[in-house]
Amino acid sequence: MKVEALPVVQGDFNLSNYADVAKDFDWEQAWKSLSASETGRLNAAYETIDRHAESSNKNKVALFYKDANRKETYTFYDMKRMSNKAANVFQKHTSIEKGDRLFIFLPRSPELYFALLGALKMGAIVGPLFEAFMEGAVFDRLADSEAKVIVTTPELLERVPVDKLPHLETIVLIGEEIEEKDTIIDFKKEMKEASPYFELEWLEKEDGLILHYTSGSTGKPKGVLHVQQAIMQHYQTAKWVLDLKENDIYWCTADPGWVTGTSYGIFGPWLAGTSMVVLGGRFSPDTWYETIEEYGVTVWYSAPTAFRMLMGAGDGLLKKYDVSTLRHVLSVGEPLNPEVIKWGANVFRQRIHDTWWMTETGAQMICNFGCLPIKPGSMGKPIPGVKAAIVDDNGEELPAYQMGNLALEKGWPSMMHMIWNNPEKYDSYFLKDKWYVSGDSAYMDEDGFFWFQGRIDDVIMTSGERVGPFEVESKLLEHPAIVEAGVIGKPDPVRGEIIKAFVALREDVEPSDELIADIQQFVKKGLAAHAAPREIEFKDKLPKTRSGKIMRRVLKAWELNLPAGDLSTMED
Numbered sequence: 001m002k003v004e005a006l007p008v009v010q011g012d013f014n015l016s017n018y019a020d021v022a023k024d025f026d027w028e029q030a031w032k033s034l035s036a037s038e039t040g041r042l043n044a045a046y047e048t049i050d051r052h053a054e055s056s057n058k059n060k061v062a063l064f065y066k067d068a069n070r071k072e073t074y075t076f077y078d079m080k081r082m083s084n085k086a087a088n089v090f091q092k093h094t095s096i097e098k099g100d101r102l103f104i105f106l107p108r109s110p111e112l113y114f115a116l117l118g119a120l121k122m123g124a125i126v127g128p129l130f131e132a133f134m135e136g137a138v139f140d141r142l143a144d145s146e147a148k149v150i151v152t153t154p155e156l157l158e159r160v161p162v163d164k165l166p167h168l169e170t171i172v173l174i175g176e177e178i179e180e181k182d183t184i185i186d187f188k189k190e191m192k193e194a195s196p197y198f199e200l201e202w203l204e205k206e207d208g209l210i211l212h213y214t215s216g217s218t219g220k221p222k223g224v225l226h227v228q229q230a231i232m233q234h235y236q237t238a239k240w241v242l243d244l245k246e247n248d249i250y251w252c253t254a255d256p257g258w259v260t261g262t263s264y265g266i267f268g269p270w271l272a273g274t275s276m277v278v279l280g281g282r283f284s285p286d287t288w289y290e291t292i293e294e295y296g297v298t299v300w301y302s303a304p305t306a307f308r309m310l311m312g313a314g315d316g317l318l319k320k321y322d323v324s325t326l327r328h329v330l331s332v333g334e335p336l337n338p339e340v341i342k343w344g345a346n347v348f349r350q351r352i353h354d355t356w357w358m359t360e361t362g363a364q365m366i367c368n369f370g371c372l373p374i375k376p377g378s379m380g381k382p383i384p385g386v387k388a389a390i391v392d393d394n395g396e397e398l399p400a401y402q403m404g405n406l407a408l409e410k411g412w413p414s415m416m417h418m419i420w421n422n423p424e425k426y427d428s429y430f431l432k433d434k435w436y437v438s439g440d441s442a443y444m445d446e447d448g449f450f451w452f453q454g455r456i457d458d459v460i461m462t463s464g465e466r467v468g469p470f471e472v473e474s475k476l477l478e479h480p481a482i483v484e485a486g487v488i489g490k491p492d493p494v495r496g497e498i499i500k501a502f503v504a505l506r507e508d509v510e511p512s513d514e515l516i517a518d519i520q521q522f523v524k525k526g527l528a529a530h531a532a533p534r535e536i537e538f539k540d541k542l543p544k545t546r547s548g549k550i551m552r553r554v555l556k557a558w559e560l561n562l563p564a565g566d567l568s569t570m571e572d
């Protein structure tokens with residue numbers, strides 16, 4: 001792999017070290033802000049875009065945008081002007097001030113990026129929403145955060161219960177022939193008239209940046225707030241983990257409604273001055289391969305669910321396209337099954353690099369970075385400066401190979417700063433005032449590599465044995481008939497729990513009792529007798545989140561006839 005030796009941050013990965021990193025990279029504003037004097041300030045949008053627009057990167061392409069109807073490119077200079085215009089539109093027509101919440105409810109389009117950056121220039125906290133959210137999901141997020149402004153389209157506005165949101169003052173619409181009113185602004189028309197110059201708001205490092213709502217296994221979605229200083233880690237990991245270099249063409253397939261689509265679909269790559277591809281519209285294996293070919297994508301960040309779909313689409317399709325420009329491929333969001341890594345290596349001709357992190361961590365934490373060897377099935381190691389450990393429920397560190405809570409020593413730059421309106425929830429993440437506890441279970445091997453086992457609540461206890469659902473799912477995926485698998489523990493009077501698997505079959509395979517027996521044997525032989533699913537149910541499709549995670553809690557709710565909880569993040 002073409003990766004330079006890793007720069008190692010001496011000592012802890014804390015803000016004073018980051019000031020050094022920032023100084024090295026000539027982030028004057030950021031550095032001032034983080035240095036001891038505390039005199040300087042920063043603005044994430046300035047560092048992301050304007051800094052390049054004022055450098056020799058000025059006319060470098062920042063954004064290659066494409067969907068079924070549009071194909072456009074914007075340089076860093078263009079992005080600066082368009083985001084300045086957006087900021088002027090908001091300044092003129094809304095009451096947004098520093099720290100106020102502005103939500104963006106849009107399909108991926110250049111306007112989404114102009115609006116988001118423009119709002120950041122004003123010092124607003126931006127809440128990005130997936131365009132597929134239905135009314136209830138939109139309401140929960142806008143109500144909880146007391147959002148003042150929403151930027152959306154006339155079609156999506158139907159899902160914004162305006163009358164039930166007393167704090168919502170202004171609706172900015174992106175569409176054709178918008179009838180402007182006091183509270184309704186025509187974005188395109190106003191953008192045409194707006195000035196491309198804007199005096200942006202300089203902020204403190206702990207001022208708000210992005211508010212991402214994420215759902216847990218219980219309760220309503222929680223608002224995870226990230227602050228300005230998070231960009232330090234976005235930038236550093238864009239270099240260390242994404243390995244972005246001067247001439248890369250980078251594509252992150254995630255939507256900004258998900259943290260991956262902001263941390264690594266806006267901040268990381270643009271902080272590094274990299275040209276980025278954004279593809280609008282829905283997933284299809286054809287258009288994805290085509291996009292890599294068309295733009296000559298070199299670095300690609302996607303998710304296991306997408307890789308599995310490409311795998312399912314067959315080698316024949318891949319052969320139609322030239323994807324030889326790719327040099328670095330990464331994955332996030334759920335465990336990367338060894339089977340997928342094998343496909344990557346043999347068919348796709350790429351080592352797929354796993355990266356583990358969470359909405360709450362704000363940036364990559366445990367990764368297959370740089371020159372580390374890849375151990376298929378392992379998420380890799382903590383990035384330099386991050387300390388990860390497996391701890392018990394009292395926060396005591398466990399030895400190698402013992403399964404427990406995956407925890408991180410708190411204090412990394414992109415760590416969430418609060419759960420909106422819910423300090424108790426925030427506090428509940430920490431143990432002994434030292435460990436951030438992720439809610440994932442994992443173990444560490446003797447080389448310090450971490451191996452994901454499942455969400456803590458998902459771990460199955462069957463006849464006294466702890467079984468990680470991921471391991472069973474990975475084995476199931478190796479079976480030639482299976483394309484997707486979700487595994488849960490089903491209560492059982494004798495065994496505590498038994499393993500139940502939900503599987504989706506390849507199109508040309510019919511379900512049968514023989515197939516069930518064959519799959520059970522396959523897991524018994526390949527993994528362990530106690531890990532073989534006693535029950536197997538066939539499904540056309542498994543319930544997944546928009547970021548591609550199999551929703552085991554939904555499978556469990558189906559199985560037990562219980563309410564499935566918050567479904568706002570489920571794909572259609």
Ligand code: WTA
Nearest residue numbers: 332333334335354355356357358359440452
């Ligand atoms: C899971 C995603 C295994 C994990 C940026 C975590 C992963 C949750 C991986 C966070 C990975 C994410 N291997 N599991 N490489 N990456 N997860 O907040 O359970 O959408 O706690 O953020 O996804 O999901 P979130």
